[in-house]
Amino acid sequence: MNKRLIALTMAGALAGFGAGSADACTSMIFKAEDGTRIYARTMEWGASDLKSEMMLVHRATSFSSALGDGKTGAAWKNPYGFVGVNGAGLAYATDGMNEAGLTVGALFFPGFAKYQEVKADELATTVGNVDLVNYILSNFKTVDEVRQAMPKIRVVRNAEIEKEFGMPLPLHHIVSDATGASIVIEYMDGQLSVTDNKVGAMTNSPGYDWHLLNLRNYANLTPQAARPREIDGVSLAPFGAGSGMLGLPGDFTPPSRFVRAVAFVNTMIPAKNAADAVNAASVMLNNFDIPKGLVREGTPEDFHLGYTQWSVIADMSHKVYYYWTMYDRRMRSVDLSKLDFAGKAISSFPLDKVRTEDIQDRSADFPH
Numbered sequence: 001m002n003k004r005l006i007a008l009t010m011a012g013a014l015a016g017f018g019a020g021s022a023d024a025c026t027s028m029i030f031k032a033e034d035g036t037r038i039y040a041r042t043m044e045w046g047a048s049d050l051k052s053e054m055m056l057v058h059r060a061t062s063f064s065s066a067l068g069d070g071k072t073g074a075a076w077k078n079p080y081g082f083v084g085v086n087g088a089g090l091a092y093a094t095d096g097m098n099e100a101g102l103t104v105g106a107l108f109f110p111g112f113a114k115y116q117e118v119k120a121d122e123l124a125t126t127v128g129n130v131d132l133v134n135y136i137l138s139n140f141k142t143v144d145e146v147r148q149a150m151p152k153i154r155v156v157r158n159a160e161i162e163k164e165f166g167m168p169l170p171l172h173h174i175v176s177d178a179t180g181a182s183i184v185i186e187y188m189d190g191q192l193s194v195t196d197n198k199v200g201a202m203t204n205s206p207g208y209d210w211h212l213l214n215l216r217n218y219a220n221l222t223p224q225a226a227r228p229r230e231i232d233g234v235s236l237a238p239f240g241a242g243s244g245m246l247g248l249p250g251d252f253t254p255p256s257r258f259v260r261a262v263a264f265v266n267t268m269i270p271a272k273n274a275a276d277a278v279n280a281a282s283v284m285l286n287n288f289d290i291p292k293g294l295v296r297e298g299t300p301e302d303f304h305l306g307y308t309q310w311s312v313i314a315d316m317s318h319k320v321y322y323y324w325t326m327y328d329r330r331m332r333s334v335d336l337s338k339l340d341f342a343g344k345a346i347s348s349f350p351l352d353k354v355r356t357e358d359i360q361d362r363s364a365d366f367p368h
Contacts, residue, residue: 023044023045023046023047023108023110023167023204023306024044024108024203024204024252024254024257024290024295024306025041025042025043025044025105025107025108025203025204026041026042026201026202026203026257026258026261026285026288027039027040027041027042027105027107027174027201027202027203027261028040028041028200028201028261028264028265028281028284028285029174029176029180029182029197029200029201029265030200030265030268030277030280030281031180031270031277032270032271032272032273032274032276032277033270033271033272033273034272034273034274035317036271036273036274036277036315036317036318037101037176037177037178037179037180037315037316037317038271038277038278038280038281038313038314038315038316039097039103039105039174039176039182039313039314039316040281040282040284040285040311040312040313040314041095041105041107041174041285041311041312042285042288042289042308042310042311043085043094043095043308043309043310043311043312044290044295044306044307044308044309045087045306045307045309046295046297046304046305046306046307047165047166047167047304048088048165048166049309050087050088050309050310051087051088051089051350052085052086052087052094052309052310052350052351053085053086053089053348053349053350053351054083054084054085054323054334054348054349054350054351055083055084055085055086055091055093055096055346055347055348056081056083056339056341056343056346056347056348057078057081057082057083057084057093057134057137057138057346058081058340058341058342058343058344058345058346059078059079059080059081059341059342060077060078060079061077061078061138061345061346062075062076062077063075063076063077063078063131063134063135063138065126065127065128065131065135066128066131066158066160066161067118067123067126067128067156067158068128068157068158068159068160068161069160071118071123072123073123073124073125073126073127073128073131073156074123074124074125074126074127074135074153075124076135076138076139078137078138078139079138079139080098080099080100080102080137080138080139080140080141081098081099081336081339081341082096082097082098082099082137082138083096083097083321083334083336083339084096084097084133084134084137085310085312085323085351086348087165088164088165088166090161090164090165091134091346092130092131092133092134092161093133093134093137094106094133095133095312096133096137096321097137097314097316097319097321097336098137098138098141099319099336099339099341100140100141100142100177100178101141101177101178101316101317101319102136102137102140102141102142102143102146102175102176102177102178102316103175103176103177103314103316104132104133104136104137104173104174104175105133105173105174105202106130106132106133106171106172106173107171107172107173107174107202107203107204108170108171108204108205109170109171109172109186109204109205109207110168110170110204110205111170111205111206112170112172112186112188112205112206112207113129113170113171113172113186113187113188114187114188114189114190115129115155115156115157115187115190116154116155116156116187116190116192117154117156117190118154118156119154122154125152125153125154126153126154126155126156127153127154127155127156128155128156128157128158128161129155129156129157129158129169129171129187130158130161130162130165130169130171132155132171132173132185133173135153136173136175141177142177142179142181143175143176143177143179143181143182143183144181146175146183146185147183147194150185150192150194151192155187155192157169172184172185172186172187172202172207172208173185173186174197174202176197176316177316178316178317181196182196182197182200183195183196183197184197184202184208186207186208188207193207193208193209195208195209199212199215199262199265199266200261200262200265200266201258201261201262201265202258202261203254203255203257203258203261204254204257205254206254206255211254211255211258214255214258214259215258215259215262218247218248218259218263220247221244221245221247221248221263222244222245223244223245223267224244225238225241225242225243225244226238226243226244226246245263248260248263252288252290252294252295252306257288260287260288261284261288264284264287265284268280268284274315274317274318274320277315278313278315278322278331281313282311282313282322282324282331285311285313288308289308289311290306290307290308291307291308292305292307292326293305293307294307295307307326308326309325309326310323310324310325310326310351311323311324311325318337319335319336319337320333320334320335320336321333321334321336322334323351325351325352325355327352327355327356327357328352328354328355328356328357328358329357330357330358
């Protein structure tokens with residue numbers, strides 16, 4: 001970790017953590033034995049009901065990035081169609097997968113995200129930060145392509161769009177593809193940082209490098225049970241299963257969720273195929289669900305909540321995008337191979353037809 005990053009981390013720990021945020025997300029990536037690549041994440045948001053929709057963006061859709069103050073940045077037509085989950089009824093994907101199997105997730109990054117400045121002579125290569133998911137999914141099919149492209153654009157904040165979401169949007173991004181490559185994109189102090197995601201997890205603040213360093217505090221964790229010991233004839237045996245993971249943090253702070261996600265991904269029994277991998281991902285994601293009311297930011301009298309509004313799983317190998325919501329935990333899917341990406345306009349549908357749990361009544365299945 002270089003001196004600049006250490007200074008940023010310490011400053012953020014003092015300034016960003018003090019401000020706090022109840023908006024949190026957790027993401028993971030892993031591979032099944034048959035080679036299937038899986039990306040999964042939760043979406044926590046407390047400022048409002050996101051009222052998220054599933055968007056279908058066709059090939060050759062015309063985009064232009066609004067930068068605020070009447071300025072318009074990069075304009076493009078996408079060579080790749082994609083699906084994504086938006087927020088606040090706006091056509092900005094917060095997460096998604098394109099027809100090449102590339103996935104992008106935007107996660108909250110408060111206290112640390114600081115974007116580049118708008119330059120009048122570089123508007124044609126400038127993208128608003130809330131447009132970045134759309135931009136990447138539109139234009140690239142591999143992580144390597146994204147890695148090469150990021151230094152060629154400027155990414156800036158658009159305060160006008162943030163008002164429509166109801167709060168500032170400091171973000172960082174995880175990008176993964178069907179080869180298993182994954183990177184984390186962050187802007188700190190106006191500088192771009194692109195880091196290989198080697199441990200298969202990402203959460204929120206501080207920066208990704210800090211989380212990697214913090215893992216050294218948990219080098220003792222192991223899925224194996226602790227061995228019994230004896231002191232002067234007194235047997236000291238674990239009370240039960242899980243003793244090797246004693247010390248695994250269970251709270252919902254970003255550092256703790258990062259450690260927990262790394263532990264889950266790197267100790268799981270490899271899934272045999274895509275179906276097993278999707279099931280394994282859903283089980284792991286369930287451990288990061290935040291019930292509405294458990295996490296509050298502000299004073300006891302005036303606060304906003306952080307809670308899990310939806311979760312997604314992307315099978316990047318077979319191009320299937322799964323999701324469920326806080327209202328209905330039944331898993332639903334969008335198979336990109338069944339979609340027509342040759343349409344003309346962005347279309348969408350609400351994640352839930354009805355915000356009620358889809359419970360199957362099995363009472364009549366007992367033998368008569």
